[in-house]
Structures are given as C-alpha cells and as structure tokens.
Amino acid sequence: METRIIDSRDDFAQWAIDRANAILTDEGSELATAARNGNEAQTGETAQALGQAIVDALLEAFDGLVGDE
Secondary structure, three states: OOOOOOOOHHHHHHHHHHHHHHHHHHHHHHHHHHHHHOOHHHHHHHHHHHHHHHHHHHHHHHHHHHOOO
C-alpha cells in the first residue's frame, strides 16, 4: 500500500475502511470459496490467513502511529 498522511480521525477512519476492503477483497473470497466447498481444512487455513492479514494491518497502523525511534 502507498504511504498516507493521517492528520485527523476522519483520515484514519478512511484508511481503516480502505484497508479493510483491500483485505476482504484479497482474503475473503478464498474463505467463501473454501466454506462453499465444505473443505474444513481449507476453510481453517483461509480463515487463519484472513485473521493474519487483519493483525498485520493493525500492526502496520500501530507502527505508523509510533514512528521510527
């Protein structure tokens, strides 16, 4: 993702919405497909990947707020 300057709560909210949409686009369709196919192992793996993408996004946001020290 590109670097974005966040100067307000509104900017942060928009970033969060955009990031969530990107994560769901990338990971959510695979999860839906696995669930439709009834493959529990694949569903678990794709759910894990979705969860990890969310964690990574939160850490990315936190790192950006803390800055380089």
